[in-house]
Amino acid sequence: MEDAIAALGLVIDLTCPQGVDCSVVGKYNYITVIDPIFPPKADALAYLECTVNCVPPPRQLLVTVNMGMDVSDTNGPEIRDYTISGFPGNRALANRGLTVDTVNVKKYPFTTRARDGKIINSVKAVVGPILSGTLDTLIRESFDGLFWGANGGLNLHATAPAGYLAADRIERCFLVVDVPDTSRVKDLIPLPLTWRVDTSCDTCDPSDISTWQVKDFYYARQGPFTADELAAAYASGLIDAVAVPPVALQKVTYPAGYRAAALEYVIPVRPVSTERGPFVFQPGPQWFYPGGKRYSISNRVVEWMGWKFHVTSLQKRGPVLHDITFMGERIAYEIQVQDVSLGYSANDPVQGNVFYFDGSFAIGETSDYIPHIDCPDYSDFMSNNWFTGTPTEVQTASCVYEKYTGDALWRRKEGVKSGAPETQLVVKFSLPVGNYDYIATFTFTLDGAIHVHYKASGNIQTYPYLPASAFVNIPVGSTSTLTPDQPRDAFGVRFYERSMGALHDHTFSIKVDLDVLGTANNFYTNEFPISPIENIPGWDSTRPPFIEPVYPGASYRWVRRTHQQTEVGFEADLANPMEYEFVGSQAQTSANGVGLNKWGIQRAYRITHHKTAINPFRGTGHPLQTGGKWRDYQIAVTERKETEPVSGSGYALWAPLDPDVQFENLLNQENIVDKDLVAWVSFGFLHLPRAEDSPVQPNAGSGFVIEPVNYFDENPAFNLPHLVENMSSGQMLESLPVQTQECVPRNVPLKDQ
Numbered sequence: 001m002e003d004a005i006a007a008l009g010l011v012i013d014l015t016c017p018q019g020v021d022c023s024v025v026g027k028y029n030y031i032t033v034i035d036p037i038f039p040p041k042a043d044a045l046a047y048l049e050c051t052v053n054c055v056p057p058p059r060q061l062l063v064t065v066n067m068g069m070d071v072s073d074t075n076g077p078e079i080r081d082y083t084i085s086g087f088p089g090n091r092a093l094a095n096r097g098l099t100v101d102t103v104n105v106k107k108y109p110f111t112t113r114a115r116d117g118k119i120i121n122s123v124k125a126v127v128g129p130i131l132s133g134t135l136d137t138l139i140r141e142s143f144d145g146l147f148w149g150a151n152g153g154l155n156l157h158a159t160a161p162a163g164y165l166a167a168d169r170i171e172r173c174f175l176v177v178d179v180p181d182t183s184r185v186k187d188l189i190p191l192p193l194t195w196r197v198d199t200s201c202d203t204c205d206p207s208d209i210s211t212w213q214v215k216d217f218y219y220a221r222q223g224p225f226t227a228d229e230l231a232a233a234y235a236s237g238l239i240d241a242v243a244v245p246p247v248a249l250q251k252v253t254y255p256a257g258y259r260a261a262a263l264e265y266v267i268p269v270r271p272v273s274t275e276r277g278p279f280v281f282q283p284g285p286q287w288f289y290p291g292g293k294r295y296s297i298s299n300r301v302v303e304w305m306g307w308k309f310h311v312t313s314l315q316k317r318g319p320v321l322h323d324i325t326f327m328g329e330r331i332a333y334e335i336q337v338q339d340v341s342l343g344y345s346a347n348d349p350v351q352g353n354v355f356y357f358d359g360s361f362a363i364g365e366t367s368d369y370i371p372h373i374d375c376p377d378y379s380d381f382m383s384n385n386w387f388t389g390t391p392t393e394v395q396t397a398s399c400v401y402e403k404y405t406g407d408a409l410w411r412r413k414e415g416v417k418s419g420a421p422e423t424q425l426v427v428k429f430s431l432p433v434g435n436y437d438y439i440a441t442f443t444f445t446l447d448g449a450i451h452v453h454y455k456a457s458g459n460i461q462t463y464p465y466l467p468a469s470a471f472v473n474i475p476v477g478s479t480s481t482l483t484p485d486q487p488r489d490a491f492g493v494r495f496y497e498r499s500m501g502a503l504h505d506h507t508f509s510i511k512v513d514l515d516v517l518g519t520a521n522n523f524y525t526n527e528f529p530i531s532p533i534e535n536i537p538g539w540d541s542t543r544p545p546f547i548e549p550v551y552p553g554a555s556y557r558w559v560r561r562t563h564q565q566t567e568v569g570f571e572a573d574l575a576n577p578m579e580y581e582f583v584g585s586q587a588q589t590s591a592n593g594v595g596l597n598k599w600g601i602q603r604a605y606r607i608t609h610h611k612t613a614i615n616p617f618r619g620t621g622h623p624l625q626t627g628g629k630w631r632d633y634q635i636a637v638t639e640r641k642e643t644e645p646v647s648g649s650g651y652a653l654w655a656p657l658d659p660d661v662q663f664e665n666l667l668n669q670e671n672i673v674d675k676d677l678v679a680w681v682s683f684g685f686l687h688l689p690r691a692e693d694s695p696v697q698p699n700a701g702s703g704f705v706i707e708p709v710n711y712f713d714e715n716p717a718f719n720l721p722h723l724v725e726n727m728s729s730g731q732m733l734e735s736l737p738v739q740t741q742e743c744v745p746r747n748v749p750l751k752d753q
Helices: 002-009 041-048 117-134 136-142 227-236 258-266 623-627
Strands: 029-037 060-067 078-085 099-109 154-158 170-177 190-198 213-219 222-225 238-240 295-298 301-304 307-314 318-326 329-344 355-357 380-387 391-414 416-433 436-445 450-458 462-464 492-496 499-502 504-514 522-527 530-532 555-557 560-564 568-570 578-583 604-609 635-639 677-687 697-709 723-726 732-734
Touching: 002 029, 002 060, 002 078, 002 099, 029 307, 029 380, 041 318, 041 329, 117 136, 117 154, 117 170, 117 190, 117 213, 117 227, 136 190, 136 227, 170 258, 190 462, 213 227, 222 227, 227 238, 295 391, 301 416, 307 391, 307 416, 318 416, 318 436, 329 436, 329 450, 329 697, 355 623, 436 697, 450 504, 462 492, 504 697, 578 677, 604 677, 677 697
Parallel strands: none
Antiparallel strands: 029 060, 060 078, 078 099, 154 170, 170 190, 190 213, 213 222, 295 301, 301 307, 307 318, 318 329, 329 355, 329 504, 380 391, 391 416, 416 436, 416 723, 436 450, 450 697, 462 499, 492 499, 504 677, 522 560, 522 578, 530 555, 568 635, 578 604, 604 697, 635 677, 723 732
16 A cells, blocks of 8 residues: 555645645545455456466556645546556655556546545534534533533534535534544434534535535524524524514423433443343353364465355455355355445434445445454454555454354254254454444355345434423413424334434345356246146146146146346345346256256356345435435346446445436346346345344344355265264264364253252
């Protein structure tokens, strides 16, 4: 990264100008993201399959720069993506021997830049004087003496999006109780004072915070006001003194000691209860390797029990697996996380209709692991690198381990006793994004399947709960349009003393580039209709004589298998389930071809969802759907193209009605017969918060599995050691590996109670 920064610094000015405060948005340039650019697939495969005189494809980096100032460009501030080539380069040269492409630079409106600490600092700089000046009395009297300023106990949070078109950038903000030493625990303690900061008005310069405008204050959902109007209404107690009867500003008050009690609530320190029994202080079970580890890791390539794959992560989009092979055959070229979207509902001026595309915040800035929590103690770890003002490396960004599930991979006990224990290889990432930690898990099984699963844990986003006890009595003879909140409303449930947990969803997008027996693939769907006999192929013209006595009734379930000819997307329908299969080329699946198994059936891999929520926004015209059209489909299959690398834009959150990547353009009915195919898989879950989600939500998630379907002639795990015993004779026909006794934990018998 340092070499790329040095080379780019010779092309554009990356220094902080003298006299400029570079902690806020301003007239200067700075790097926000540095990510590797993966080589074209054809070049990568040529290198992977090369055996003699192999030359790796050129290495490139993509560097994103927020350009607040560039004297060579009259277009004003903008975002630029630069491509840097020539690695590993030559550090003896000023440009490190690298080439910065200054011709093919992708440019984006400055108003679509990702929200970072500089923007939050800027919002605080603009609104701070108002909160500590014009509205100081209102804030102190309403919120238990808290005030804006050093040690005042307050902070702010900005929601999203900050507008719907690229020309708009209006930060929507609300006041929160500050939680020291944390970033987003404050989401649990919102206060009912909101406002907007317009950075894109007619007289605004988005790179000059002195031109930004603060407007649309709401106090306890009453507004909009200017700051002066709100202060005057609060001082007089009236919004409209001319009306008959006059309309009062309904004031609120928070109980004495609210912040102190709230801080005790949000930090998950609780006394241990012995109600769970005498073993509560005894450590839980641990795993161990009786004969040593059965996997290896070299240059980020993991090998285990016939599996082999490469692991990395992108700062912008998150974990990526490449060149995934099983038993010597490539199953997938790439499994890459694309984005995570969330849609929120709330009874609040700025938190209502909030939504996020987390890819806009850089999903791949992984967390180091928490010992004894994230991964078994015997795990191995891989590092991850990204750029956050300076190059950052986390040594324990992802863990790799084999686990025994405690289940049988298969079992049967009837005359012959047989079975095998189920073990799996796990690759896991912890990805903190905003108020959530996402846990991305890739699990490999002995029978040739890959499970892709995402979980979410963290602090729920909440909005203010204003019961009758929160309101100050209105003056006699005046009216108020406000009614007290109930513990459950149309958008959530009461979550804490003055907080409501907001209804929302988490929806994930994953790119799956399967290569079943090569890159030329075909896509089949299986449906399972129930139809009258005359509608079932094979029985529609000739009615077998055994039908009536063997199949009494009018309708029967059967398999409708369809070879999909053009790019297509499907939404899950629980009443009409489907299977999605990928097979080799038509030549391979012809008679006696390598695309058929021993029994003459097409060798395939299929994608099957775990539980997933149906997209509740489909067909509503919601901006979330325009920026994330991929949410419409649980699976969509398109021809793979280098010009269509992603399902959505990294800037969609800041211009959701005009994203630079529109997923529907990928689904343009092109032919997909014998083509290199990509499956765009989405899944997720709805979340209506509950009390049990406080103060930190337990893991909740979903995912899918990529599994063989007739790819083998039998269960591929049968060539591993397993148990087979003749029960009548006691003859052991197959046996499991012998445990190494010195590694077996001592057996402590339980006492009789």
